[in-house]
Amino acid sequence: MSSPLRRLLDRVKRRHPALYWRTRNAGALAAWYADRARPAAESPYDDRFWDGAEVGDWDGFARTILHHFPVRSVLDVGCGGGRLLEALRTADPTLRLKGVDASAPALERARRRGLDVQPLDLVRLRAADVASAAQALGDFDLVVCLEVAEHFPAWHAPKLLALLTRFPKIVFSAAHPLQGGVLHVNEQPPEYWIRRFAERGFPLSRRDGELRAAVAALDLPPWYAANVHAFSKGDA
Template sequence: MAAVAEPSVGTDQAPQPEPGCDLELLKELVGPTGAWRSWSSQLHHHDAGLAHALGAFIQYQKPKKVIDMGCGSGFYVRALRARGVECDGFDGHEDTKDLTGGLCYHADFADPELPEKISSEGYDWCICLEVFEHVPKDLEDQLVDCLIAGCGKGLVLSVATPGQGGLGHVNEQPHEYVIHRLEERGLALDANSHLRLRQYCQLPWFRENLLVFRRPESGPAELA
């Protein structure tokens, strides 16, 4: 791993870089708001098993519209669109439009108007994978606002827990902390769904960190 920052766990303390990490490389690849930049786009890991299962799961929900926040190269957006699901995606990388062939667009969680923009689109389901741990603690509230704005019915989220480590991980959090934060905002954990989805994941961090939430009024879920 090129560089790792010591995560901030449930506090407002700024993360500190690990001893011996390449600070110049870290600055080149990770922006101040947690977004990857430059050639870091080549470092994305995609989970084909999760993409297949997630596509089936979301398709079963019959959503009108889905948003993938922190979509990277657009891998999961393509998986959903292949099933006929209308899905948008954005990422903090400034070259997102070019990197995805025009499929997705650039947006940053530091934009104070982003939650309102997301809310105006009327998304039913939100996907946010490998993002939470990259967003600095001082932007966590803004990230949560965006997640809530994009999940009219439900949310599929992954959150790296303390000690996992990774390029630009600055806000690794216990799942209990994240669950509490989202329950405070009116979501309910759908453990049955995320346990099912985890069975199809090929990458170990998704098998451990994938979570599904629902609006209580959205009804039961099944994996098609």
């Protein structure tokens, strides 16, 4: 990108952040459609992308999750290369773990770690089939979905929410406006997702504040502390 154009965009971002955010989302959506038409080998979700997604104290993140939610089974929706699942296994080898993702290279990376993972493309999944897909995955005490929702166009978000809320406890994060990233087509403020989960009977967990404070103390990319929340069915 040329320097004059970069300066112009920076000026718009400072003066009109809402306009910049919506324009950026629209541009990312065009790129998203182009990516869906590309061969898998040309996708930006390549090894370099997944290497970058694994930076940080994931072992600490796993211990933090299990400290606040001492569960016996965890499903990771959008597991990528399986770094969090691997850390959960290290923290407690007795856990029953499963991951799903739409990226074949990511799933292959996770399988090399000896993890139980399988493909699931929520974009291609019909809304009517979400319940059966969740049932096929089995019962889990906790579902984790980190920095995934922003990669789906907004009209696919209900399918993701329907899947996640099939499980009793949820640890969730999604990119906030102007966070930036690869093919972020639906960056939303946390309040947006909090409202959407509440509409489905999942208010913020009583442990949400403690979890967020603990995550903020970890050596992780800053968006996890900014975006992470915990939801529990029936919590006040």
